[in-house]
Amino acid sequence: MKTFKFLMPCLLVALAVTGCDTDDLRNDVDELKNRVESLEAQVSAINENMNVLQVLIDGNKTIQSCTYDETKKEYKLVLSDGQELTLYQGENGVANTPTITIDETDNTWVVNGTDTNVPATGKDAAIPQFSVSEDGYWMVDYDGDGPNAAEQVKDAEGNSVKAEASEVGAAQGDTFFSAVEIADGFLKVTLSEDSKSYLLPIVEDLVAEIVTTDLEGFKDGVLTVGYGAEVKIPVKITGESYFVTAPAGWIAQLSEPVDGEATITLTAPAQSAAASRATADNSTDLTLQVNKGAMWAIDQIKVEGEVVIDSYYTLYDTGETIEIDGHKINKETYGDAKLITSNDMTFDGETKVYFIEPDIENLDYTYTGNFDNLILIGNNSQKKSKFVPTKQVKLKNDAENGLFLVYNMDLDLTKVYTDKATYFFAQNGDNAFGTVSIYNSDIIEPSGQALTYISTTGRSISDFKMENCKVSYGSGSSQQYLISLGNSESTYSKVTIKNNIFYCNDASGLVQKFKLFNGQKATLTEINIENNSFINVGTETTAMVYANKITTVSLKNNIFYSGNTGASNNYIVFRTTNNDKVSSGVNENNIAYKGENKGWQLFYSSGGASGVWDNAGTLNVVSDDPFTGGTFDVESVTFIPNSTYANCGAKFE
Secondary structure, X not given: OOOHHHHHHHHHHHHHOOOOOHHHHHHHHHHHHHHHHXXXXXXXXXXXXXXXXXXXXXXXXXXXXXEEEOOOOEEEEEEOOOOEEEEXXXXXXXXXXXXXXXXXXXXXXXXXXXXXEEEOOOOOOOOOEEEEOOOOEEEEEOOOOOHHHOEEOEOOOOOEOEOOEOOOOOOOOOOOEEEEEEEOOEEEEEEOOOOOEEEEEEOOOOEEEEOOOOOOOEEOOEEEEEOOOEEEEEEEEEXXXXXXXXXXXXXXXXXXXXXXXXXXXXXXXXOOOOOOOOOOOOOEEEEEEEEEOOEEEEEEEEEEEEOOOOOHHHHHHOOOOEEEOOEEEOHHHHOOOEEEOOOEEEOOOOOOEEEEOOOOOOOEEEOOOEEOEEEEEEOEOOEOXXXXXXXXXXXXXXXXXXXXXXXXXXXXXXXXXXXXXXXXXXEOOOOEEEEEEEEOOEEEOOOOOOOEEOOOOOOEEEEEEEEOOEEEEOOEEEEEEEEEOOOOOOEEOEEEEEOOEEEEOOXXXXXXXXXXXXXXXXXXXXXXEEOOEEEOEOEOOOOOEEEEEEEEXXXXXXXXXXXXXXXXXXXXXXXXXXXXXXXXXXXXXOEEEEOOOOOOEEEOEOOOEOOOOOOOOOOEEOOOOOOOOOEEEOOOOEEEOOHHHOOOOOOOO
């Protein structure tokens, strides 16, 4: 949530240039600071009170304990599910906070007299969250999508409501609740706007809590379990009787509690792993209920099943088709496969498909011939398999329909480059090899090397695709290219880079010479760069994509990011050798951030933009770090932008 701290520097400057004396200036600054802090407290208080109100309206919990702080005028509530909330009673007339009521007919939120049609109870219920815009107006977000989805709060005349504290040092809470009482075993609150009262029972020793902290597979309120799999879920129970219910097809068993702790053993329904590659839409409620006397406490989480494949090899060997990136992999097409269970992998010219078990250390292979088709698949859908080759993969298919597919793998390529002249794979056929697809894999690239180097004119790849991958580079000035072509004059028909993270593995470092495509004499017919995150990777003046000619470009939903490092580095996406204009292209929703000095450019420019297609526009260069308010963690390779840029960058579940 944005606060008012950003107002201080601007207002201080304004005060400084008015010529007031030092004491007056200090008083004005102190008063301004107090008002800002008071308004920040109002924002926090109204959102806390909204959380309390939603619990009161929902009515499926009780209160374990309730304590009151006279000085702060706040109640600390511990609910039956372990949730801790703060209720602020506040005082009248200290700020113009929005008014909140509930439409009793439809059970929807009413803000400043306007029915929002947002449910306050039920499975689609939402809790409006308030904030203040940079120009000082009340904002409200009804669906949890953050500041980008927030809208201005209006008054009865349809005017935007200014967020102002009428008293310095005003108490928190304002007039949200006109009364808060504890009597006869209940907490009773009354809304200021319509005098409607709500009750929640206070029952000591009544606890119903599903513990989701550190629960594997739990994210955003949903627990995902593989079909047929069993999980143990810790719960806290205090009461006289208790039971658990699960969705149809699921099995839930609750152990006897010991010292208030128990376990739910939850088994997901069985489903054929071959039936679907996608997570099924069967999210429903797992419910824990505990009672004491006439009172019941309820806690719920959503659960959903997903396909979990313990052995792709078993599916393949029994005649099933495995579809990866549009390719149908089956025995009828590719013949018998091999299952690799140790670090000794022997390739041969006959076998096309290899399934590799996880947890094999230092897996290498022996073979020096060319592959017309080679498919490497990590055998378990829940865990990537490791591959640490010490030699190059050589591709050659004279029929121009070859396939090199890598799926669900953890590739450590640092040992294949020991002589600094060998690359992970090469194309040795004097034609266009069919398809190279690297999908759902993690890659460690060594310093100064490309993923592939194909310099001979006539040798190329018709369709190169990298999707759902995380590619790690060390910091420094070495060349780090994905596809490098030297002086090749070949044509590359299609290159697709989609939903990947390319990042510097040194949190304070920078990759200074990064390229996706390096071919100053080559032709690139079509390149698609969509939903990627480029984290602390800079370019040379020859840009991230460098070709003699580029025909068609699709650039969508990417994040180009560099922190406060490498200030003098270049940050350019496209360049053509002779500045020839790209025939056609799409440039949509791409954001770029540079911590200092030079920013990102869509196209290389020297004395003006060059190579740009008609109406190409520019990158959306932003001044605020897009990861402020999100997640930026190099160690776990987690880069989630804040809600303003939620549609940009790579997304991994």
